[in-house]
Amino acid sequence: MKLNVNERLIIVGVVPEKGNFKTMTIVENVKKALHLTEEEVKEYELVQVGENLTWNKKGSEKKEVEISEFGEELIMEAFEALDKKAELTVHHFPVFKYLKEEKEKAEKLKEEKPKTKK
Numbered sequence: 001m002k003l004n005v006n007e008r009l010i011i012v013g014v015v016p017e018k019g020n021f022k023t024m025t026i027v028e029n030v031k032k033a034l035h036l037t038e039e040e041v042k043e044y045e046l047v048q049v050g051e052n053l054t055w056n057k058k059g060s061e062k063k064e065v066e067i068s069e070f071g072e073e074l075i076m077e078a079f080e081a082l083d084k085k086a087e088l089t090v091h092h093f094p095v096f097k098y099l100k101e102e103k104e105k106a107e108k109l110k111e112e113k114p115k116t117k118k
Contacts, residue, residue, distance in 0.1 A: 001067050001102070005044055005059035008034040010095045014078045023074065030071040076103065 003011070012034050015027050036046070044059035067075070079096040082088050088096060 001065050001072065001099075002062035003034070003065050004062050005036065005040075005046075005055050007062075007095045007098070008036070008065065009053070010091055011075055014082065014092065015074060016078060026068070026070050026074045030067060030074060033065050033067050033071065072103075075099065 012031055015030055016023060018024075019027065036044075040046075040059075044055040046059070047054050076099060079088070079092065079099065082092060083096065
């Protein structure tokens, strides 16, 4: 999954804070995958200004982030729950829209993939 700094931070804020053991294990793995490394903090020149975090143009570029299929499902479920409760914000919406579009593209590619004989 390709994400920029802003998308990564928004997703971290959307995943569940509570759940059963399985859910919280997936949440932990998602947060680890989205966590900004020390190298990224330096590269993106991250700066905390009050409650806001700022970064340079490199931080706005999408970077491949390895998230498991379970993690991707959990993220989508979290956004869908906000959507169902009409609690999506202007910050959530573009990330949710992007993830939905990427999921649809992936599903379409799966359908188009020729079936191999065994």
